[in-house]
Amino acid sequence: MKHTLSVLVEDEAGVLTRIAGLFARRGFNIESLAVGPAEQAGISRITMVVPGDDQVIEQLAKQLYKLINVLKVQDITETPSVERELMLLKVNADGANRSEVVGLAQIFRARVVDVSEESLTLEVVGDPGKMVAIEQVLNRFGITEIARTGKIALTRESGVNTEYLKSLESRV
Structure with a gap:
């Protein structure tokens, strides 16, 4: 199943590289990726579409939270959006x-x-x-x-x- 993740990060150099590296090390593909400024200055929103079951996505979210500059990870696949x-x-x-x-x-x-x-x-x-x-x-x-x-x-x-x-x- 494809999951849509919304990730809020501090807008600093290298954040996207660390996130992409995390996915690459775990052998996961990012099917879609969009990055841009969020509602607050200095914060960016990364929207990703990632294949995987619920357990895999939950594990990825936990790993994302361990990265420096990641503020919030939300799986919005089942959320009205x-x-x-x-x-x-x-x-x-x-x-x-x-x-x-x-x-x-x-x-x-x-x-x-x-x-x-x-x-x-x-x-x-x-x-x-x-x-x-x-x-x-x-x-x-x-x-x-x-x-x-x-x-x-x-x-x-x-x-x-x-x-x-x-x-x-x-x-x-």
Whole structure:
């Protein structure tokens, strides 16, 4: 199972290296990694997607807490949260299929950020499932390049689990 970890760290040189080293020494892969300033000056939030069962993730969290500069580790996999990712996608789009590519992009609320004779570059923001879906739809046109940021996430203060609500809607 994939787990989403939210880690608050002091914003100092070498913190990310120590965290990556911990994962490498233990033989674990980080599937997605996003780092940026948090709500407080001098603090950064690291959001990671890591494969493993609950026991493995619990052990990793304990190991993370032992590192200098790690302030808080939270597994938010089962916690209602808002998840987003940014993807830039370059798609073959000549005069013959350009309007179809733009139409599909609009369905996904993607923005065209660059245009050339032979291609379009799209900006897509949304949950990771949306990234997979638009990639599958546009694959038939020929995707030449992709750049993704990795998942970022914050827990929902409302406690509303939108995944649960979506499952109720699909039953109706």
